[in-house]
Amino acid sequence: MSGLTIGVDLGGTNTLAGLVDEAGEVLGRSGCPTRLDLDSEGVIRGIVACVRGAAREGGTDLLEVASVGVGSPGPLDAFEGVIISPENLPCMRGVRLKDRLEDALGLPVVVDNDANLAAYGEQWLGAGRGVDHFLCVTLGTGVGGGWIANGRLMHGFNGNAAEVGHTTIDLNGPRCACGNYGCLEMYASATAMVRRARQRLAQDRPKTTLRAEGLTTRAMFEAAEADDVFARAMFEETGFFLGVGLVNMVSALNVEVVALCGGLARAGEWLFEPARRTFQERGAVGVKEYVRIVPGALGDDAGILGAARLARG
Protein backbone atom coordinates (compact mmCIF):
# COMPACT_ATOMS: atom_id res chain seq x y z
CA MET A 1 0.00 0.00 0.00
CA SER A 2 1.43 3.37 -1.00
CA GLY A 3 1.61 6.21 1.47
CA LEU A 4 -0.15 8.58 -0.94
CA THR A 5 -3.68 9.87 -0.48
CA ILE A 6 -5.63 12.66 -2.14
CA GLY A 7 -7.50 15.28 -0.16
CA VAL A 8 -10.36 17.21 -1.74
CA ASP A 9 -11.90 20.45 -0.52
CA LEU A 10 -15.32 20.78 -2.13
CA GLY A 11 -16.41 24.40 -1.78
CA GLY A 12 -19.35 26.40 -3.03
CA THR A 13 -17.04 28.28 -5.42
CA ASN A 14 -14.05 26.03 -6.11
CA THR A 15 -13.08 22.39 -5.85
CA LEU A 16 -9.45 21.85 -4.82
CA ALA A 17 -7.50 18.60 -4.61
CA GLY A 18 -4.01 17.74 -3.40
CA LEU A 19 -1.86 14.62 -3.62
CA VAL A 20 -0.36 14.25 -0.14
CA ASP A 21 2.35 11.94 1.19
CA GLU A 22 2.72 10.38 4.65
CA ALA A 23 4.56 13.42 5.98
CA GLY A 24 1.86 15.82 4.82
CA GLU A 25 3.78 17.18 1.86
CA VAL A 26 1.50 18.29 -0.99
CA LEU A 27 3.11 16.73 -4.08
CA GLY A 28 0.56 17.83 -6.65
CA ARG A 29 -2.47 20.12 -6.84
CA SER A 30 -5.43 20.65 -9.02
CA GLY A 31 -8.51 22.87 -8.89
CA CYS A 32 -11.60 23.81 -10.83
CA PRO A 33 -14.71 25.91 -10.36
CA THR A 34 -17.53 23.97 -8.66
CA ARG A 35 -20.18 23.77 -11.39
CA LEU A 36 -23.31 24.51 -9.39
CA ASP A 37 -25.09 25.35 -12.62
CA LEU A 38 -24.92 21.67 -13.52
CA ASP A 39 -26.55 18.88 -11.52
CA SER A 40 -24.72 16.67 -9.04
CA GLU A 41 -23.20 14.72 -11.94
CA GLY A 42 -21.37 17.87 -13.03
CA VAL A 43 -20.03 18.51 -9.52
CA ILE A 44 -18.86 14.90 -9.24
CA ARG A 45 -17.18 15.05 -12.68
CA GLY A 46 -15.32 18.15 -11.41
CA ILE A 47 -14.13 16.30 -8.29
CA VAL A 48 -12.98 13.34 -10.39
CA ALA A 49 -11.09 15.65 -12.76
CA CYS A 50 -9.39 17.40 -9.82
CA VAL A 51 -8.42 14.08 -8.21
CA ARG A 52 -6.90 12.85 -11.48
CA GLY A 53 -5.25 16.23 -12.02
CA ALA A 54 -3.64 16.24 -8.57
CA ALA A 55 -2.24 12.73 -9.12
CA ARG A 56 -0.87 13.72 -12.54
CA GLU A 57 0.63 16.97 -11.23
CA GLY A 58 2.30 14.94 -8.49
CA GLY A 59 3.85 12.71 -11.14
CA THR A 60 1.90 9.60 -10.22
CA ASP A 61 -1.08 7.56 -11.28
CA LEU A 62 -4.37 6.94 -9.48
CA LEU A 63 -3.30 3.30 -9.16
CA GLU A 64 -0.58 4.47 -6.77
CA VAL A 65 -3.08 6.32 -4.55
CA ALA A 66 -4.46 4.47 -1.53
CA SER A 67 -7.66 6.44 -0.98
CA VAL A 68 -9.41 9.79 -1.29
CA GLY A 69 -10.84 12.07 1.42
CA VAL A 70 -13.42 14.75 0.64
CA GLY A 71 -14.42 17.71 2.78
CA SER A 72 -17.85 19.08 1.94
CA PRO A 73 -20.08 21.78 3.43
CA GLY A 74 -22.53 20.22 5.89
CA PRO A 75 -24.95 19.06 6.97
CA LEU A 76 -23.92 15.62 5.83
CA ASP A 77 -23.80 12.07 7.11
CA ALA A 78 -20.08 11.40 7.52
CA PHE A 79 -20.67 7.77 8.46
CA GLU A 80 -22.49 6.99 5.19
CA GLY A 81 -20.85 9.70 3.06
CA VAL A 82 -24.19 11.24 2.12
CA ILE A 83 -24.67 14.97 1.59
CA ILE A 84 -27.81 16.18 3.37
CA SER A 85 -28.70 19.80 2.59
CA PRO A 86 -25.79 22.23 2.23
CA GLU A 87 -26.95 25.79 1.58
CA ASN A 88 -23.95 26.40 -0.71
CA LEU A 89 -24.41 23.25 -2.79
CA PRO A 90 -28.15 22.90 -3.37
CA CYS A 91 -27.71 20.49 -6.30
CA MET A 92 -25.92 18.02 -3.98
CA ARG A 93 -28.86 17.47 -1.64
CA GLY A 94 -29.25 13.78 -0.82
CA VAL A 95 -26.30 12.73 -3.02
CA ARG A 96 -24.45 9.56 -1.92
CA LEU A 97 -21.11 11.21 -2.58
CA LYS A 98 -18.94 8.44 -1.15
CA ASP A 99 -20.58 5.71 -3.24
CA ARG A 100 -20.64 7.72 -6.43
CA LEU A 101 -16.99 8.76 -6.16
CA GLU A 102 -15.91 5.21 -5.33
CA ASP A 103 -17.67 4.03 -8.48
CA ALA A 104 -16.11 6.77 -10.59
CA LEU A 105 -12.57 6.48 -9.17
CA GLY A 106 -12.25 2.83 -8.23
CA LEU A 107 -10.73 3.90 -4.90
CA PRO A 108 -11.98 3.98 -1.30
CA VAL A 109 -13.48 7.38 -0.49
CA VAL A 110 -14.29 8.99 2.86
CA VAL A 111 -16.39 12.13 3.23
CA ASP A 112 -16.57 14.53 6.15
CA ASN A 113 -17.64 18.03 7.07
CA ASP A 114 -15.25 20.69 5.72
CA ALA A 115 -14.87 22.36 9.13
CA ASN A 116 -13.98 19.00 10.71
CA LEU A 117 -11.32 18.39 8.09
CA ALA A 118 -9.83 21.88 8.42
CA ALA A 119 -9.49 21.09 12.15
CA TYR A 120 -7.97 17.69 11.38
CA GLY A 121 -5.46 19.29 9.02
CA GLU A 122 -4.53 22.04 11.49
CA GLN A 123 -4.09 19.44 14.22
CA TRP A 124 -1.84 17.32 11.99
CA LEU A 125 0.48 20.00 10.65
CA GLY A 126 -0.64 23.45 11.71
CA ALA A 127 -1.87 25.40 14.72
CA GLY A 128 -2.90 22.27 16.64
CA ARG A 129 0.19 20.15 16.02
CA GLY A 130 0.86 17.97 19.06
CA VAL A 131 -2.27 19.24 20.83
CA ASP A 132 -4.61 16.44 21.95
CA HIS A 133 -7.60 18.67 22.75
CA PHE A 134 -8.06 21.17 19.96
CA LEU A 135 -10.87 23.24 18.44
CA CYS A 136 -10.69 24.93 15.07
CA VAL A 137 -13.26 27.65 14.39
CA THR A 138 -13.85 28.86 10.84
CA LEU A 139 -15.11 32.45 10.61
CA GLY A 140 -16.60 33.16 7.21
CA THR A 141 -20.11 33.37 5.84
CA GLY A 142 -21.00 31.32 8.87
CA VAL A 143 -19.16 30.10 11.95
CA GLY A 144 -18.09 26.45 11.72
CA GLY A 145 -16.13 24.23 14.00
CA GLY A 146 -14.09 21.04 14.04
CA TRP A 147 -12.81 19.38 17.16
CA ILE A 148 -10.20 16.89 18.27
CA ALA A 149 -10.27 15.19 21.70
CA ASN A 150 -7.64 12.73 22.94
CA GLY A 151 -5.99 13.23 19.55
CA ARG A 152 -9.04 11.92 17.65
CA LEU A 153 -11.37 13.76 15.30
CA MET A 154 -14.70 13.86 17.13
CA HIS A 155 -18.09 13.42 15.52
CA GLY A 156 -20.56 12.80 18.30
CA PHE A 157 -23.45 10.43 17.75
CA ASN A 158 -24.40 11.63 14.26
CA GLY A 159 -21.58 13.84 13.04
CA ASN A 160 -22.81 17.19 14.33
CA ALA A 161 -20.35 17.93 17.12
CA ALA A 162 -18.70 21.33 17.63
CA GLU A 163 -21.48 23.27 15.90
CA VAL A 164 -19.91 26.41 17.32
CA GLY A 165 -21.93 28.76 15.13
CA HIS A 166 -25.25 27.56 16.48
CA THR A 167 -24.58 27.83 20.18
CA THR A 168 -26.66 30.56 21.82
CA ILE A 169 -24.87 33.48 23.44
CA ASP A 170 -28.06 35.49 24.01
CA LEU A 171 -31.28 33.59 24.65
CA ASN A 172 -33.18 36.81 23.81
CA GLY A 173 -31.22 37.37 20.60
CA PRO A 174 -32.58 37.38 17.05
CA ARG A 175 -33.76 34.20 15.36
CA CYS A 176 -31.15 32.39 13.28
CA ALA A 177 -31.90 30.60 9.98
CA CYS A 178 -31.27 27.34 11.90
CA GLY A 179 -34.31 27.98 14.09
CA ASN A 180 -32.37 28.77 17.27
CA TYR A 181 -32.06 32.26 18.79
CA GLY A 182 -29.00 34.41 19.46
CA CYS A 183 -26.60 31.98 17.77
CA LEU A 184 -22.92 32.93 17.77
CA GLU A 185 -23.05 32.95 13.97
CA MET A 186 -25.46 35.93 14.16
CA TYR A 187 -22.75 37.92 15.96
CA ALA A 188 -19.29 36.70 15.01
CA SER A 189 -19.39 35.60 11.36
CA ALA A 190 -18.05 37.86 8.62
CA THR A 191 -21.63 38.17 7.36
CA ALA A 192 -22.86 39.29 10.78
CA MET A 193 -20.06 41.83 11.18
CA VAL A 194 -20.81 43.40 7.79
CA ARG A 195 -24.55 43.44 8.52
CA ARG A 196 -24.01 45.13 11.88
CA ALA A 197 -21.64 47.69 10.36
CA ARG A 198 -24.18 48.54 7.66
CA GLN A 199 -26.89 49.07 10.25
CA ARG A 200 -24.63 51.40 12.24
CA LEU A 201 -23.61 53.31 9.13
CA ALA A 202 -27.27 53.91 8.31
CA GLN A 203 -28.44 54.66 11.86
CA ASP A 204 -25.55 56.43 13.56
CA ARG A 205 -23.75 58.01 10.59
CA PRO A 206 -20.36 57.56 12.26
CA LYS A 207 -17.20 59.34 11.07
CA THR A 208 -15.56 56.69 8.88
CA THR A 209 -14.15 56.11 5.43
CA LEU A 210 -16.31 52.98 5.10
CA ARG A 211 -19.42 52.90 2.93
CA ALA A 212 -22.31 50.46 3.32
CA GLU A 213 -22.37 49.50 -0.35
CA GLY A 214 -20.02 46.64 -1.20
CA LEU A 215 -18.75 46.56 2.39
CA THR A 216 -16.43 43.64 3.23
CA THR A 217 -14.49 42.59 6.32
CA ARG A 218 -11.34 43.14 4.25
CA ALA A 219 -12.29 46.80 3.74
CA MET A 220 -12.99 47.06 7.47
CA PHE A 221 -9.58 45.54 8.23
CA GLU A 222 -7.86 48.05 5.96
CA ALA A 223 -9.80 50.91 7.55
CA ALA A 224 -8.87 49.66 11.05
CA GLU A 225 -5.21 49.57 10.01
CA ALA A 226 -5.63 53.18 8.81
CA ASP A 227 -6.86 54.36 12.22
CA ASP A 228 -10.58 54.29 11.40
CA VAL A 229 -12.23 54.39 14.84
CA PHE A 230 -15.53 52.97 13.61
CA ALA A 231 -13.86 50.00 11.91
CA ARG A 232 -11.84 49.28 15.04
CA ALA A 233 -15.00 49.40 17.17
CA MET A 234 -16.64 46.86 14.86
CA PHE A 235 -13.74 44.44 15.35
CA GLU A 236 -13.80 45.10 19.09
CA GLU A 237 -17.48 44.12 19.25
CA THR A 238 -17.04 41.07 17.05
CA GLY A 239 -14.06 39.93 19.09
CA PHE A 240 -16.09 40.35 22.26
CA PHE A 241 -18.93 38.17 20.92
CA LEU A 242 -16.42 35.62 19.72
CA GLY A 243 -14.76 35.56 23.14
CA VAL A 244 -18.11 34.89 24.83
CA GLY A 245 -18.75 32.02 22.40
CA LEU A 246 -15.30 30.56 22.94
CA VAL A 247 -15.75 30.55 26.73
CA ASN A 248 -18.83 28.38 26.11
CA MET A 249 -17.00 26.03 23.80
CA VAL A 250 -14.06 25.62 26.19
CA SER A 251 -16.48 25.05 29.10
CA ALA A 252 -18.05 22.24 27.10
CA LEU A 253 -15.03 20.70 25.37
CA ASN A 254 -12.11 21.68 27.64
CA VAL A 255 -9.77 22.16 24.67
CA GLU A 256 -6.32 23.58 25.23
CA VAL A 257 -5.91 25.38 21.90
CA VAL A 258 -8.49 27.18 19.78
CA ALA A 259 -7.43 28.08 16.24
CA LEU A 260 -9.37 30.72 14.33
CA CYS A 261 -9.45 30.25 10.55
CA GLY A 262 -11.32 31.66 7.58
CA GLY A 263 -11.48 35.12 6.05
CA LEU A 264 -12.35 37.08 9.19
CA ALA A 265 -9.46 35.55 11.15
CA ARG A 266 -7.07 37.29 8.74
CA ALA A 267 -7.88 40.55 10.54
CA GLY A 268 -5.32 39.45 13.12
CA GLU A 269 -5.01 41.42 16.34
CA TRP A 270 -8.01 43.66 15.64
CA LEU A 271 -10.06 40.54 16.23
CA PHE A 272 -7.80 38.36 18.38
CA GLU A 273 -7.03 40.96 21.04
CA PRO A 274 -10.66 41.59 22.12
CA ALA A 275 -11.48 37.87 21.74
CA ARG A 276 -8.59 36.87 24.01
CA ARG A 277 -9.34 39.67 26.49
CA THR A 278 -12.99 38.62 26.75
CA PHE A 279 -11.94 35.00 27.14
CA GLN A 280 -9.66 35.93 30.03
CA GLU A 281 -12.36 38.12 31.63
CA ARG A 282 -15.07 35.44 31.46
CA GLY A 283 -13.30 32.08 31.30
CA ALA A 284 -13.04 29.65 34.21
CA VAL A 285 -10.18 29.97 36.67
CA GLY A 286 -7.99 26.89 36.40
CA VAL A 287 -8.70 26.58 32.69
CA LYS A 288 -8.33 29.96 30.99
CA GLU A 289 -4.72 30.37 32.14
CA TYR A 290 -3.72 27.41 29.95
CA VAL A 291 -5.87 28.00 26.87
CA ARG A 292 -4.34 29.56 23.77
CA ILE A 293 -6.36 31.28 21.04
CA VAL A 294 -4.23 31.33 17.90
CA PRO A 295 -4.58 31.86 14.14
CA GLY A 296 -4.82 28.83 11.88
CA ALA A 297 -1.47 28.11 10.25
CA LEU A 298 -2.35 26.31 7.02
CA GLY A 299 -4.70 28.69 5.21
CA ASP A 300 -6.62 27.03 2.38
CA ASP A 301 -4.47 23.90 2.65
CA ALA A 302 -6.01 22.92 5.99
CA GLY A 303 -9.02 21.30 4.32
CA ILE A 304 -7.00 19.40 1.73
CA LEU A 305 -4.53 18.14 4.32
CA GLY A 306 -7.28 17.14 6.75
CA ALA A 307 -9.08 15.27 3.99
CA ALA A 308 -5.85 13.53 2.96
CA ARG A 309 -5.23 12.59 6.61
CA LEU A 310 -8.76 11.23 7.01
CA ALA A 311 -8.22 9.13 3.90
CA ARG A 312 -5.19 7.53 5.58
CA GLY A 313 -7.66 6.06 8.11
Added chain:
Amino acid sequence: MSGLTIGVDLGGTNTLAGLVDEAGEVLGRSGCPTRLDLDSEGVIRGIVACVRGAAREGGTDLLEVASVGVGSPGPLDAFEGVIISPENLPCMRGVRLKDRLEDALGLPVVVDNDANLAAYGEQWLGAGRGVDHFLCVTLGTGVGGGWIANGRLMHGFNGNAAEVGHTTIDLNGPRCACGNYGCLEMYASATAMVRRARQRLAQDRPKTTLRAEGLTTRAMFEAAEADDVFARAMFEETGFFLGVGLVNMVSALNVEVVALCGGLARAGEWLFEPARRTFQERGAVGVKEYVRIVPGALGDDAGILGAARLARG
Protein backbone atom coordinates in the same frame (compact mmCIF):
# COMPACT_ATOMS: atom_id res chain seq x y z
CA MET B 1 -7.28 -10.04 40.70
CA SER B 2 -10.78 -9.95 42.21
CA GLY B 3 -13.62 -8.31 40.37
CA LEU B 4 -14.54 -6.24 43.42
CA THR B 5 -14.00 -2.50 43.69
CA ILE B 6 -15.27 0.12 46.10
CA GLY B 7 -16.88 3.35 44.94
CA VAL B 8 -16.98 6.37 47.25
CA ASP B 9 -19.19 9.43 46.90
CA LEU B 10 -17.63 12.22 48.96
CA GLY B 11 -20.28 14.88 49.49
CA GLY B 12 -20.44 18.07 51.48
CA THR B 13 -22.91 16.43 53.88
CA ASN B 14 -22.33 12.68 53.73
CA THR B 15 -19.68 10.23 52.62
CA LEU B 16 -21.07 7.08 51.04
CA ALA B 17 -19.23 3.93 49.95
CA GLY B 18 -20.33 0.77 48.16
CA LEU B 19 -18.63 -2.56 47.47
CA VAL B 20 -19.45 -3.31 43.83
CA ASP B 21 -18.92 -6.44 41.73
CA GLU B 22 -18.16 -6.73 38.00
CA ALA B 23 -21.84 -6.68 37.10
CA GLY B 24 -22.48 -3.47 39.04
CA GLU B 25 -24.22 -5.15 41.96
CA VAL B 26 -23.76 -3.25 45.24
CA LEU B 27 -22.82 -6.01 47.73
CA GLY B 28 -22.24 -3.81 50.77
CA ARG B 29 -22.75 -0.20 51.76
CA SER B 30 -21.48 2.18 54.40
CA GLY B 31 -21.94 5.88 55.11
CA CYS B 32 -21.03 8.58 57.57
CA PRO B 33 -21.40 12.33 57.92
CA THR B 34 -18.55 14.23 56.21
CA ARG B 35 -16.75 15.87 59.13
CA LEU B 36 -16.13 19.34 57.73
CA ASP B 37 -15.63 20.61 61.26
CA LEU B 38 -12.42 18.57 61.40
CA ASP B 39 -9.46 19.15 59.10
CA SER B 40 -8.71 17.07 56.01
CA GLU B 41 -7.42 14.26 58.26
CA GLY B 42 -10.91 13.89 59.71
CA VAL B 43 -12.52 13.74 56.28
CA ILE B 44 -10.00 11.14 55.13
CA ARG B 45 -10.52 9.04 58.27
CA GLY B 46 -14.25 9.10 57.44
CA ILE B 47 -13.59 7.88 53.89
CA VAL B 48 -11.35 5.09 55.18
CA ALA B 49 -13.97 4.01 57.71
CA CYS B 50 -16.66 3.94 55.01
CA VAL B 51 -14.44 1.93 52.65
CA ARG B 52 -13.73 -0.63 55.38
CA GLY B 53 -17.39 -0.63 56.37
CA ALA B 54 -18.58 -1.32 52.84
CA ALA B 55 -16.17 -4.24 52.49
CA ARG B 56 -17.26 -5.67 55.84
CA GLU B 57 -20.97 -5.23 55.03
CA GLY B 58 -20.35 -7.02 51.76
CA GLY B 59 -18.84 -9.94 53.66
CA THR B 60 -15.33 -9.47 52.39
CA ASP B 61 -11.98 -8.04 53.36
CA LEU B 62 -10.06 -5.11 51.92
CA LEU B 63 -7.45 -7.61 50.74
CA GLU B 64 -10.07 -8.94 48.32
CA VAL B 65 -10.74 -5.48 46.85
CA ALA B 66 -8.84 -4.50 43.69
CA SER B 67 -9.06 -0.72 43.97
CA VAL B 68 -11.07 2.26 45.16
CA GLY B 69 -12.66 5.09 43.18
CA VAL B 70 -13.65 8.38 44.81
CA GLY B 71 -15.98 11.05 43.46
CA SER B 72 -15.41 14.47 44.97
CA PRO B 73 -16.85 17.92 44.35
CA GLY B 74 -14.59 19.86 41.97
CA PRO B 75 -12.57 21.64 40.97
CA LEU B 76 -9.94 18.95 41.25
CA ASP B 77 -7.07 17.50 39.28
CA ALA B 78 -8.35 14.06 38.27
CA PHE B 79 -5.03 13.09 36.71
CA GLU B 80 -3.10 13.65 39.94
CA GLY B 81 -5.97 13.03 42.35
CA VAL B 82 -5.57 16.41 44.00
CA ILE B 83 -8.51 18.43 45.33
CA ILE B 84 -8.25 22.07 44.25
CA SER B 85 -10.87 24.30 45.85
CA PRO B 86 -14.34 22.82 46.34
CA GLU B 87 -16.79 25.32 47.82
CA ASN B 88 -18.50 22.55 49.80
CA LEU B 89 -15.30 21.06 51.23
CA PRO B 90 -13.11 24.02 52.20
CA CYS B 91 -10.88 21.94 54.48
CA MET B 92 -9.88 19.74 51.52
CA ARG B 93 -8.26 22.52 49.51
CA GLY B 94 -4.97 21.35 48.02
CA VAL B 95 -5.23 17.87 49.55
CA ARG B 96 -3.51 15.05 47.62
CA LEU B 97 -6.48 12.76 48.18
CA LYS B 98 -5.31 9.92 45.96
CA ASP B 99 -1.89 9.66 47.63
CA ARG B 100 -3.23 9.97 51.15
CA LEU B 101 -5.94 7.36 50.64
CA GLU B 102 -3.49 4.97 48.98
CA ASP B 103 -1.23 5.30 52.03
CA ALA B 104 -4.12 4.75 54.42
CA LEU B 105 -5.76 1.86 52.56
CA GLY B 106 -2.84 0.12 50.85
CA LEU B 107 -4.89 -0.03 47.66
CA PRO B 108 -4.78 1.82 44.31
CA VAL B 109 -7.10 4.84 44.41
CA VAL B 110 -8.49 6.98 41.58
CA VAL B 111 -10.24 10.31 42.13
CA ASP B 112 -12.57 12.16 39.81
CA ASN B 113 -15.20 14.86 39.75
CA ASP B 114 -18.51 13.73 41.30
CA ALA B 115 -20.54 14.87 38.28
CA ASN B 116 -18.26 12.89 35.96
CA LEU B 117 -18.71 9.77 38.05
CA ALA B 118 -22.49 10.14 38.26
CA ALA B 119 -22.43 10.25 34.43
CA TYR B 120 -20.13 7.23 34.30
CA GLY B 121 -22.45 5.29 36.61
CA GLU B 122 -25.58 6.24 34.65
CA GLN B 123 -23.87 5.25 31.41
CA TRP B 124 -22.88 1.89 32.87
CA LEU B 125 -26.14 0.81 34.45
CA GLY B 126 -28.69 3.60 34.26
CA ALA B 127 -30.16 6.15 31.87
CA GLY B 128 -27.18 6.01 29.51
CA ARG B 129 -26.77 2.25 29.29
CA GLY B 130 -25.58 1.31 25.81
CA VAL B 131 -25.37 4.96 24.74
CA ASP B 132 -21.95 5.95 23.37
CA HIS B 133 -22.52 9.71 23.43
CA PHE B 134 -24.12 10.68 26.70
CA LEU B 135 -24.36 13.74 28.94
CA CYS B 136 -25.50 13.66 32.55
CA VAL B 137 -26.52 16.98 34.09
CA THR B 138 -26.86 17.31 37.84
CA LEU B 139 -29.32 19.97 38.99
CA GLY B 140 -28.79 20.90 42.60
CA THR B 141 -27.11 23.75 44.41
CA GLY B 142 -25.26 24.21 41.14
CA VAL B 143 -25.47 22.68 37.69
CA GLY B 144 -22.80 20.07 37.02
CA GLY B 145 -22.10 17.82 34.10
CA GLY B 146 -20.35 14.61 33.16
CA TRP B 147 -19.94 13.39 29.62
CA ILE B 148 -19.18 10.20 27.72
CA ALA B 149 -18.08 10.21 24.04
CA ASN B 150 -17.41 7.08 22.01
CA GLY B 151 -18.20 5.17 25.20
CA ARG B 152 -15.35 6.81 27.16
CA LEU B 153 -15.53 9.19 30.11
CA MET B 154 -14.23 12.50 28.74
CA HIS B 155 -12.00 14.89 30.65
CA GLY B 156 -10.61 17.33 28.11
CA PHE B 157 -7.08 18.64 28.53
CA ASN B 158 -7.24 19.28 32.27
CA GLY B 159 -10.37 17.59 33.57
CA ASN B 160 -12.83 20.45 33.15
CA ALA B 161 -15.00 19.23 30.30
CA ALA B 162 -18.81 19.46 30.30
CA GLU B 163 -18.92 22.38 32.72
CA VAL B 164 -22.58 22.77 31.80
CA GLY B 165 -23.35 25.14 34.64
CA HIS B 166 -20.87 27.76 33.51
CA THR B 167 -21.89 28.05 29.89
CA THR B 168 -23.44 31.43 29.13
CA ILE B 169 -27.03 31.56 27.92
CA ASP B 170 -27.30 35.35 28.20
CA LEU B 171 -24.17 37.41 27.58
CA ASN B 172 -25.90 40.34 29.29
CA GLY B 173 -26.94 38.24 32.28
CA PRO B 174 -25.87 38.69 35.90
CA ARG B 175 -22.34 37.91 37.03
CA CYS B 176 -21.77 34.39 38.36
CA ALA B 177 -19.45 33.53 41.26
CA CYS B 178 -17.19 31.89 38.65
CA GLY B 179 -16.51 35.27 37.03
CA ASN B 180 -18.54 34.63 33.88
CA TYR B 181 -21.90 36.27 33.08
CA GLY B 182 -25.32 34.74 32.50
CA CYS B 183 -24.19 31.20 33.34
CA LEU B 184 -26.81 28.46 33.09
CA GLU B 185 -26.30 27.77 36.81
CA MET B 186 -27.73 31.26 37.52
CA TYR B 187 -31.00 30.20 35.84
CA ALA B 188 -31.50 26.44 36.09
CA SER B 189 -30.05 25.28 39.42
CA ALA B 190 -32.32 24.58 42.39
CA THR B 191 -30.70 27.57 44.10
CA ALA B 192 -31.49 29.85 41.16
CA MET B 193 -35.08 28.66 40.98
CA VAL B 194 -35.66 29.32 44.67
CA ARG B 195 -33.98 32.74 44.43
CA ARG B 196 -36.12 33.74 41.44
CA ALA B 197 -39.29 32.55 43.16
CA ARG B 198 -38.45 34.56 46.28
CA GLN B 199 -37.94 37.69 44.22
CA ARG B 200 -41.29 37.22 42.47
CA LEU B 201 -43.04 36.56 45.77
CA ALA B 202 -41.69 39.83 47.13
CA GLN B 203 -42.23 41.91 44.00
CA ASP B 204 -45.37 40.58 42.36
CA ARG B 205 -47.24 39.14 45.35
CA PRO B 206 -48.70 36.32 43.23
CA LYS B 207 -51.61 34.19 44.36
CA THR B 208 -49.86 31.09 45.73
CA THR B 209 -49.61 28.89 48.77
CA LEU B 210 -45.82 29.26 48.72
CA ARG B 211 -43.97 31.46 51.19
CA ALA B 212 -40.50 32.96 50.68
CA GLU B 213 -39.20 31.78 54.04
CA GLY B 214 -37.76 28.28 53.99
CA LEU B 215 -38.75 27.89 50.32
CA THR B 216 -37.46 24.72 48.61
CA THR B 217 -37.87 23.18 45.16
CA ARG B 218 -39.61 20.30 46.90
CA ALA B 219 -42.26 22.69 48.27
CA MET B 220 -42.59 24.17 44.79
CA PHE B 221 -43.03 20.68 43.33
CA GLU B 222 -45.76 19.88 45.82
CA ALA B 223 -47.50 23.19 45.11
CA ALA B 224 -47.30 22.52 41.35
CA GLU B 225 -48.87 19.11 41.89
CA ALA B 226 -51.63 20.86 43.86
CA ASP B 227 -52.47 23.18 40.92
CA ASP B 228 -50.52 26.20 42.17
CA VAL B 229 -50.21 28.38 39.04
CA PHE B 230 -47.23 30.33 40.36
CA ALA B 231 -45.26 27.17 41.19
CA ARG B 232 -46.00 25.75 37.76
CA ALA B 233 -44.83 28.97 36.08
CA MET B 234 -41.56 28.75 38.02
CA PHE B 235 -40.92 25.23 36.68
CA GLU B 236 -41.94 26.37 33.19
CA GLU B 237 -39.30 29.14 33.29
CA THR B 238 -36.61 26.91 34.74
CA GLY B 239 -37.33 24.24 32.15
CA PHE B 240 -37.09 26.85 29.41
CA PHE B 241 -33.67 28.04 30.61
CA LEU B 242 -32.54 24.44 30.94
CA GLY B 243 -33.71 23.69 27.40
CA VAL B 244 -31.70 26.63 26.05
CA GLY B 245 -28.61 25.39 27.86
CA LEU B 246 -29.10 21.83 26.62
CA VAL B 247 -29.33 23.01 23.02
CA ASN B 248 -25.88 24.56 23.52
CA MET B 249 -24.45 21.41 25.06
CA VAL B 250 -25.83 19.19 22.31
CA SER B 251 -24.52 21.61 19.66
CA ALA B 252 -21.08 21.30 21.22
CA LEU B 253 -21.00 17.61 22.19
CA ASN B 254 -23.55 15.99 19.84
CA VAL B 255 -24.71 13.58 22.53
CA GLU B 256 -27.70 11.36 21.87
CA VAL B 257 -29.04 11.14 25.42
CA VAL B 258 -29.08 13.76 28.17
CA ALA B 259 -29.96 12.52 31.65
CA LEU B 260 -31.07 15.01 34.29
CA CYS B 261 -30.15 14.09 37.87
CA GLY B 262 -30.10 15.73 41.27
CA GLY B 263 -32.82 17.13 43.49
CA LEU B 264 -34.49 19.42 40.98
CA ALA B 265 -34.80 16.63 38.39
CA ARG B 266 -37.18 14.85 40.80
CA ALA B 267 -39.82 17.43 39.82
CA GLY B 268 -40.44 15.24 36.77
CA GLU B 269 -42.68 16.53 34.02
CA TRP B 270 -43.07 19.98 35.56
CA LEU B 271 -39.44 20.48 34.57
CA PHE B 272 -38.94 17.96 31.74
CA GLU B 273 -41.89 19.03 29.62
CA PRO B 274 -40.79 22.68 29.14
CA ALA B 275 -37.13 21.63 28.84
CA ARG B 276 -37.94 19.14 26.07
CA ARG B 277 -40.31 21.57 24.34
CA THR B 278 -37.66 24.31 24.31
CA PHE B 279 -35.08 21.82 23.07
CA GLN B 280 -37.35 20.88 20.16
CA GLU B 281 -38.13 24.54 19.40
CA ARG B 282 -34.49 25.63 19.35
CA GLY B 283 -32.40 22.55 18.57
CA ALA B 284 -30.79 21.80 15.23
CA VAL B 285 -32.76 19.98 12.55
CA GLY B 286 -31.11 16.63 11.90
CA VAL B 287 -30.05 16.33 15.54
CA LYS B 288 -32.95 17.20 17.85
CA GLU B 289 -35.19 14.50 16.35
CA TYR B 290 -32.86 11.84 17.75
CA VAL B 291 -31.95 13.33 21.13
CA ARG B 292 -33.66 12.07 24.28
CA ILE B 293 -33.83 14.05 27.52
CA VAL B 294 -34.53 11.58 30.32
CA PRO B 295 -34.35 11.35 34.12
CA GLY B 296 -31.34 9.70 35.73
CA ALA B 297 -32.17 6.13 36.74
CA LEU B 298 -29.79 5.40 39.61
CA GLY B 299 -30.48 8.16 42.14
CA ASP B 300 -27.78 8.46 44.78
CA ASP B 301 -26.15 5.22 43.61
CA ALA B 302 -24.96 6.82 40.35
CA GLY B 303 -21.90 8.33 42.02
CA ILE B 304 -20.91 5.16 43.90
CA LEU B 305 -21.35 2.99 40.81
CA GLY B 306 -19.44 5.42 38.59
CA ALA B 307 -16.60 5.55 41.11
CA ALA B 308 -16.53 1.75 41.36
CA ARG B 309 -16.46 1.53 37.55
CA LEU B 310 -13.64 4.07 37.33
CA ALA B 311 -11.69 2.00 39.86
CA ARG B 312 -11.99 -1.00 37.52
CA GLY B 313 -9.80 1.00 35.06
